[in-house]
Amino acid sequence: xxxxxxxKFSTGQIIFIRGIIYYIQKMPKKITLxxxxxxxxxxxxxxxxxxxxxxxxxxxxxxxxxxxxQGQEEIKLKLDEVAYRFEVRxxxxxxxxxxIKLGIK
Numbered sequence: 256x257x258x259x260x261x262x263k264f265s266t267g268q269i270i271f272i273r274g275i276i277y278y279i280q281k282m283p284k285k286i287t288l289x290x291x292x293x294x295x296x297x298x299x300x301x302x303x304x305x306x307x308x309x310x311x312x313x314x315x316x317x318x319x320x321x322x323x324x325q326g327q328e329e330i331k332l333k334l335d336e337v338a339y340r341f342e343v344r345x346x347x348x349x350x351x352x353x354x355i356k357l358g359i360k
Contacts, residue, residue, distance in 0.1 A: 268279045
């Protein structure tokens with residue numbers, strides 16, 4: 256009885272002879288320069304694809320950061336026009352003193 260066996264790590268045959276299991280591993284095929292060049296090209300193509308995906312993701316992040324910076328600038332401009340609470344309290348206190356001295360209140 257003979258079964259073909261393939262895994263990620265090896266390829267071979269499993270043979271049962273008289274209750275004993277034998278595993279015969281196939282000899283690896285010889286690699287030519289063309290085959291090696293093809294394998295290297297496949298690897299680099301995968302790297303290029305991943306690099307392009309990362310570039311797109313980075314651009315999206317940069318766009319979002321630009322939007323956040325613009326929003327911060329708008330908030331700063333609005334806050335520059337608003338009197339701060341401590342300034343209003345100080346001005347109110349000074350106005351009451353002036354009113355008392357002038358006899359308005």
